[in-house]
Amino acid sequence: MTAIAVQQSAGRRNRYRSRRRVVSLATHFALLIGGLAWLYPLFWALGSSLKSDDQFFSSGLNPLPSHFMWSNYLQAWQEASFGRYFLNTLLITLGTVLVTLVVTSMAGYVLARTQFPGKKLCLGLVSATLFLPHGYTIIPIFDLMQRVHLLDSLWSVIIVQASSGVVFGTFLFMGYFMAIDRELEDAAQVDGAGFNQTFWRIMLPLSGPMVATVGLFTAITAWNSFFLPLVFTLGRPELRTLAVGMYAFIGENSTDWTLLCAGTVITLAPIIVLFLFLQRFFVNGLAGAVKQ
Amino acid sequence: MSSPTFSRRSLLRAAGMGAAAATLGGAGLSACSSSSSSSGDGITVNYWDSFVSQAPWVDNEIKLFEKANPKIKIKKTTQVSDQYPNLVSLAFRSANAPDMFQLPKSPPLTQQVTQNWLTPLDKWATDSWKSRYPQNSFIEGNNEFNGKIYSAPFAGPAPSLQLYVHNGVFKNAGLTNPDGSVAVPKTWDDVSRAAATIKAKSGGKVYGFGFGNSANTTLAWWLDLFVRGAGSPGGAASAGIDSMDSRVGKWTYASDRNYADFIALLLQWKKNGYIYPNSMSISDEQARAYFERGQFGMTVGGVWNQPEWTEHKFTDYSLMTLPSPTGTPQALFYGPPGGYLFAISSKAKHPDETFAWFDWLGGVESGKRYVESGQGLSIYPDANDTKNITSKPFAQYVAMAGTAVYGPQPTIRNPDVAKLTLGTVKPDINDVLAGVYTGQIKNVASSLSDLEGRRNTALSDAIKKANGSGAKVSQADFVFPDFDPLKPYTTKPAS
Amino acid sequence: MVAVSHTRRADLAPAPAPAARSARRRARKYLWSYLYLTPMLVLLLAFIVYPIVASLGYTLYQWNGIGDPSTFVGLGNFRQIIHDSIFWRSLGHTFVYAAIVVPVQLVLALALALVLNNRRLRFASFYRTLFFLPVVTSAAVIGVVIQLLVSNFGDSINTILMDLHLTHSHIDWLGDPHFALGIVIAVGIWHTFGYNLVYFLAGLQTIPEELYEAARLDGAGRIAIFRRITIPMLRAVGVVILVLAIIGTFQIFDLVQVLTSGGPYFSTEVVNTYIYHLAFGGTNASAVQPDVGLASAASFFFGLLLIVFSVVQVVVLRTLVRRRAAGRERQGGQS
Incomplete structure (x- = not known):
């Protein structure tokens, strides 16, 4: 039984x-x-x-080539001067990510954790810019860059590119720091850690997932950005980026389709690889930021 | 542009390596532009254009020029073509202006002169230098302002649009002459009949017509080409004063019935299923590829179609221009005498060396090589010699140069006309055509007369505004009652 | 909005400290706080706020962007925009775009996030990658690919539709005013779907597993768990995602520009492509004179409308939340 x-x-x-x-x-x-x-x-x-x-x-909708024209890649690489532009794009992306991370993590930390006069005003300003019209702002920015003698350098691209993402990054970091337990910070301060040490030694390392998240978001836009690098490196075309280089295949009246596709794959590959590496932290980072 | 010359590639590679090193060393640290004005004891001339398909020709000219002038190096920058006017204007806002550049389409040349972008060429433009150009090549209000020359003509008068006929499609549909050659249509009816035959003979698999209107420009090309044939000298350009009927000094979209007639024909073609159905979605470039593959038998476009087809070894097509109701075109293409393509900037560091390059690129020999590369016609009759042309379709194009002549020029009669700033007219002819073609505009006649009214008002407004700021312009400056659309016209300066 | 609720909570946190030392420490803390904020504020003011303010002046001029503006037209530009039926039509398209993309994208993203959040599901991160990847691609590339695909794909679909006698003529998907906006919307949903997916996944991960287990032990079914736990726990995140999605869709530009550039005959024109066409003239082929003044005016007017719209939105949401909270309190009082 x-x-x-x-x-x-x-x-x-x-x-x-x-x-x-x-x-x-x-x-x-x-x-x-x-x-x-x-x-x-x-x-x-x-x-x-x-x-x-x-x-x-x-071949219509069939994505498979009948024979593989690997030479497209070689040709695209050379015609679009990708060898030269790859490094620029990398430097701009790294620079933008670095500037964005430092600037937004600091601001996000302060807004999440400390009290000071004018905080509400500051938050109001930051949120308001989310809704402001974008307008035709390239000329004022261009003139400003010229006045501070930053035109024709990668710095100008990095700074302007980073500015476009500071609000979003600050909000994400702010949310993330708010969710971290206060006890850790208090303990550090009891141990005699100053404001700086608390942030750089304790809080920032704790926000690894958010660093990965903001870093990835920033990297995606910086890597694909086309107009800013084009305009701010006018006088030194050797500082151009991959997205600008793609225009070697697009003329006023002609487009080289296969090379354009090859160029696209070359351009996309690094950012996809980056995503694959960072995606584990990425969702965790966001999860931290939205935790109440 | 998929088969660059060996020299171009190696040039790029060499330049790339140098630049990479420079980037590494001074990424952003060298904030101020280290303008490379001298390398060794040579001189570098910064040159800008937006040419992609013409690039091999330019690169070859650079190579030849540098060989002939070992002390001068040309540093070419090809700017992104759809941003070119913005980039040039930003360059002049900063210290980045090139030494020599292809003139952007906007702003108008007058404004480029008043903004002090350009160096007058008079120092070098001696009478003997000018004499290499055809007569009347330097015209006040065109490439000369306040008696100073700022540019020189480059391209020769040529029909801007043609009807392209796919020989294979025509042969399959039995559209041939008794001697076996392709029966190229001449009249509006020929064109319609050919489309009907293609559709019927292919069982609906091949279309009569196709175009790519995604950039919202090609429908106006069709209108322009066909109404000229029917005797409307204004054609259908969307902007500029040269698109009016100079006999009356007005736009005549509604009062001249050719426009409505062709639009009715176009709608009939669409209704009969003659037109490749994706024509409104695809781009001009895609349409060119589908034409090459014989998906439709006829398309309208300019000579820019040809280099890509030649490169793909597709030359089995014919072309004609100005199809007309009767078989005899009643109007032609008109260009201004004069013309301009390149200029030397006011910021040029080495004006003499820059002029040497200007002189070379705009010279007869360079023009010859330009024509041989199949890009277009040169201002020099000697350069347009069909003997040197290997492509049969391009030879056909060269042979139709006679359909483009000098037309009436208000700016010659009254230089103050150049001071007009015409306001934007939206919706323009491209929009109206797209609206009619897609059935969003039902009443063709009223939308044409509305457009005609708005364009004429924009002109009279601009005249009022210009007169308000001291210019002397009147509507009469645009009226040329003695203009015969079938003959070249010589505009006399008002006394 | 979210920021405001955060602050309020932070305000409540007391800073305990003895009087004298704490005053000095607080002063130092203020100093550091300002120092930490400075870089962000400098970037924000210099490159976001200042250019917007500077370009406000352009709205009063007729100007093609060359040299300095000189032809003063006062409020004429605004008058022209307000009387331009194309502007209002493009505003309508923008609203339609947002009204369809936002709900469809959010519902689909939430549904997929629920499936992928299942801890027993293997390869979840692989699937997540698949659905996220379109985000990485730039709009320019998508435009080219989709244009080519639609003209090929369109043929196959058309053949099927015609065989089934659903249509009697071939449909030109991006060139037909009845379908073009729909295609743009579909591509828009596809392109930025990934962001919403990962936002929702992140939101779901913040819900403690214990809550689900407790509910399951109580014998709650899947639907009950979803309604009683998932939805309430996701509300705060959901609002953030919603706001971001709305802001993003109202600023739709490059996708439309590369797919249809607003055509045919303005049937897919959205406000930002309308502004672009004013600022940069037409396409390269039709050399329309650009009018930066008019474009700036249109941009500011649109911004104004958006601000009004979002204020209304905030007010409505607040009242809703307050009313619901009041309702819950009443319920709580009764039990």
Whole structure:
């Protein structure tokens, strides 16, 4: 009798298990198919980067090239001067990320943790800029950069690019620091740590996931940015970026499609790799920021 | 641009390596522009353009020029073409202006002169230098202002638009002459019939017409080409004063029935299913690729179509211009005498050396190579010699140069006309055509007369404003009653 | 908005300290606080606020962006914008875009986030990556790819539709005023979906697992758990996500510019493409004179409308929250 009972319960467990397995398989199947369909436009661009000019238009929706034109990559790399622009893009991205992180983490910390006269005014100003119209601001910024003699340097691009993301970054850091336990900070201060030490030694290291998050967001926009690098390096075209270089394939009346796709893949690859590395922290960082 | 010359590649590579080193060393630290005005004991001339498909020609000219002038180096910067006017204007706001540059389309040349962007060429433009150009090449209000010359003509008069015919599609549809050659249509009816035949013979797989209107410009090309053939000298350009009917000094979209007639024909084509159905979504570049692949038999475009097709080894097409109701065009393409493409900036550090490059690039030999590369026609008749042209379609283009002549020029009659600033007219002819074509505008006649009214008002407003600030312009400056649309017109300065 | 609620909570935190030493310490803390804020404020004031203020002057001139503005037109630019039916049409499109993209994107993102948040689901981070990746791609690239895809894809779909006798003529997806805005909206949903997905995932991760376990032990079903735990716990995050999504969609620009540049005949024109076309003239091929003054006026007018709109939004949300809170209190009092 006991044997039967054991058998029965095992059977039930098996049935339960197998049903769960079916559900889970179905979920995976749906997610995989959905995800691949979701990325179909990107696959198509990837496949097209390896097609011949002729095949690009004749193969319609089929993303697979009939033979792989690896030479597209070599040609794109050379024609768009990617070798020269890669480094600029990297420096601008790194610089922008660094400036943004330092500036926004400090501001976010102060706004989250300390009291001082004028804090509300400050917060009001920062939130208001989210809603202000963007307007035709390139000329005032350009004139300003000229007056401080920063034109034609990567610094100008970095500074302006970083400014465009400070509000968002500050809010994220502010949210994250608010969620961190106050006790740690108090303990540090009891141990005699000053304001600076508390921030740099204790709080900032604790905000690793948020550093990754803000860093990634900033990196995505800085890496893809086109107009700012173009305008602020006018006099020194050797300081241009990948996004500007892509215009070697786009003339007033002509576009080189396959090279454009190859250029796109070259441009996107590093940022995708960066995402793969950082994505683990990324969701955690955001989770920290929105925790109340 | 997928097959650059070897020299261009190696040039880029060398430049790239040098630049990478420079970037590393002085990333942003060297904040002030280290303008490379001298390398060794040579002189560097900074030169800007926005040419992509013409780049091999420019690069080759640089190579030849540097060989002939070993002391001068040309540093070329190709700026992003759709931002070119902005970039030039920002460059002059800062200390970044090039020494020599391709003139941007905006602002108008008069304003570039009044903003003091340009160096007058008179120091070098001696009578003997000027004599290499055809007569009347330097015109006050065009490339000369207050008696000073600022630029020189580059391109020769040529029809700006053509009807392109895909030979393969036509042959498959049996649209051939008795001798087996392709029957290129000449009249509006020929064009419609050819489209009907293509559609019928291909079982609906191939279309008669196709274009790519995603940038909202190509529909106006069709209108322009066809109404000129029918005798409307104004054509259908969306901006500028040269798109009016000079006989009456007005825009005549509604009062001249050719416009409504062609629009009705276009809608009929659409209704009959002659037009490649994705034409409103795709870009001009995509349409060019689909034409090459024989998805439709006819398209309208300029000579810029040709270099890419030549590069793809697609030359099996024919072209004609000015299809007309009767088979004889009743109006032509008109250009101003004079013309301009390059200028020397007022900030040029080495004006003499810069002029040497200006002189070289705008010279007869360079013009010859420009024509040979299939980019367009040169101002020098000698350079437009069909003997040196290998591409048959390009030779056809060169042969139709006669359909473009000098037209009436209000600025010659009254230089003050150059001071007019015409306000923006929106919706413009491109918008109206898109609205009609997609069925959003039902009443074609009233939207045409509305547009005609708005353009004429914009002109009279601009005249009022200019007169208010001291200029002397009147509506009569635009009226040329003796203008015969089939003949070149010589505008006489008012006495 | 969120910021305000944060401050209020922070205000409540007392700073305990003995009098004399604490005064000095507080002074030092103020000093450090200001120092820490300075870089952010400098960047903000110099490169965001100052340029906006500086460009306010342009709205009073007719000016093509070259040299300095000289033709003064007063409020004429604003008058022209207000009387321009294309402006109002593009404002309408902007609202339609936001009204569809925001709810669709948020609902889909939340649904997928719920699936991916399941701790037993393997490869969740892989799937997350798949759905996030379009975000990384720049709009310029997407424009080119989608334009090409739609013209190819369109053919296949059209053949099917025509075989089924649903349509009798071929549809030009991006070139047909009935469909173009729909395609732009679909691509818009696709492009920025990933941001909302990770925001929701982050929000879900902040909900303690114990809450779910307790509910499950109480025998609550999936739907009950979702309604009683997930939704209330996500409310605060949800508001942030909503606000960000609304701000983002109202500023839609580059996607429209590269897909249709507002055409055909303004049927996909949104406010920012309208402004762009004024500021930079038409396309390269049609050399319309740019009018920076008019463009700036349009931009400020739009900004004004947005501010009014968001103030109304905040007021409405606040009243709703207050009313609900009051209702809950009443319920609490009864039990």
